[in-house]
Amino acid sequence: MTHEKRGSFGSRLGIILATAGSAVGLGNIWRFPYMTGQNGGAIFILVYLLCVLFLGLPCMLNEFIIGRHAQTNTARAYGIISGRKAWKLVGYLGVLTGFMIASYYAVVSGWCLQYIVASGIGELKGDSAYVQQYFTSFISHPIKPVFWTVFILFLSHLIIMRGIQNGVEKASKLMMPTLFILLVILVVVACLLPNAWRGIAFMFHPDFSKLSGDVLLSAMGQAFYSLSIGMGCLCTYASYFSKQTNLVKSAVQVSVIDTFVAILAGLIIFPTAFSVGVNPDSGPSLIFITLPNVFNEAFRQVPIVGYLVGVAFYVLLSVAALTSLISIHEVSTAFVHEEFKINRKTASRWVTLICAFIGVFCSLSMTGWESLQIGGKSLFDWFDFITSNILLPTGGLLTSVLVGWVLPKTLIRSEYTNNGTLRATSFAWYWACVKFVCPVCIALIFLHQLGIL
Ligand code: TRP
DSSP states (O other), rough: OTTOOOOOSSSSHHHHHHHHHHHSSSSIIIHHHHHHHHTTHHHHHHHHHHIIIIHHHHHHHHHHEEEEOOOOHHHHHHHHHHOOOGGGHHHHHEEEEHHHHHHHHHHHHHHHHHHHHHHHHHOOOSSSHHHHHHHHHHHTTOOOOHHHHHHHHHHHHHHHHHHHIIIIIIHHHHHHHHHHHHHHHHHHHTSSSTTTHHHHHHHHHHOOOOOHHHHHHHHHHHHHHHTTSSSSHHHHHHSSSOTTOOOOHHHHHHHHHHHHHHHHHHHHHHHHHTTTTTOOOGGGGIIIIHHHHHHHHHHHSSHHHHHHHHHHHHHHHHHHHHHHHHHHHHHHHHHHHHHHTTOOOHHHHHHHHHHHHHHHHHHHHGGTOOGETTTTEEEHHHHHHHIIIIIHHHHHHHHHHHIIIIIIIHHHHHHHHHTTTTTTHHHHHHHHHHIIIIHHHHHHHHHHTOOOO
């Protein structure tokens, strides 16, 4: 069973679309707009861009280098490149984080599917109290959200099971262009609304008086989350890159696409919200409560446009979520497949089952089940908190320390330049970031998130 040939991506376009598919997800369309709304608008975006450049990009390259060098699952990759068993633990941590993220990510992705149906059959029409009530009663329903959680995990399973080229790459080549088209249509419609300029100004006219430690640190955390850094996701994908792949160019392209999508998502949400005078600072419920409302209001004269925009938006969200979910799923599948020496399909089935099992409890914890609440927080909230605030920064930090301080610089340089065949003009910049900027800044986010700073 262990003789299956290891998969790889078939083309450069496939590499870029699949990796961008991992990066572009709920983080861009759900988390980025509400974080921007809560953290002062343009100033947050400005800090975010700096974080992508100085932290995100180098950390993405770290994972690419480790994964492409070792060409195996994330746990073994850390062991192979360092030559020491202890570093394998960072890989194990990534796999564990992967299981946890997949489980709660599937819950939110499931909500998006429900919202496609709900907006499709016109269930989201009503005043703001109604839309609010709809969301609360839906997420605390004992069956509906559980059904969608399992359903989207099953979709992700169907893709993963088919392997890298036939599954992940094909799906990304189909879904990513769909996503771009929907995104552009929605941006155009949103920016044509009356008073849309207010939303645009909110995004691009920074108010420096709003700059604070919180803004800085939330922007850093968002950059990590959005670029899929810190749990070996990019490392796993990079293990399917070819030795000819230009890692630096790929990392730049993926980061640019990811950032572009986040900005475009903002250009849908803020102009629509401001055109009806809604303040976009409601937090995580922004796209599930505020937005349906805003769509109803903004297109009151032409309800059919409001209807189409609503459906298209949730399709967009679900497509983005699915391409990210498969990347998280793949981390664990590759691990189970290669470490336990069982074939890919069986490995994928196990991962799906385990994630579905945990996901069901995450979803049920929203119904207020007492045994699924710990210290006043639901299991779902705990998973979100522990993964994004603790496990991801830890993974990113340890990886930067490994690359910047433990591994030989010649090895890193040779992967960076494909054995000296590519120019290395940016290497000094990358090296400075990895050695100093990343560890220091990540340690800061980490301490802040734990409330120590
Ligand atoms: N980046 C994805 C998003 O923006 C989520 C994601 C996928 C992720 N893989 C990850 C986040 C790995 C952290 C780590 O929605």
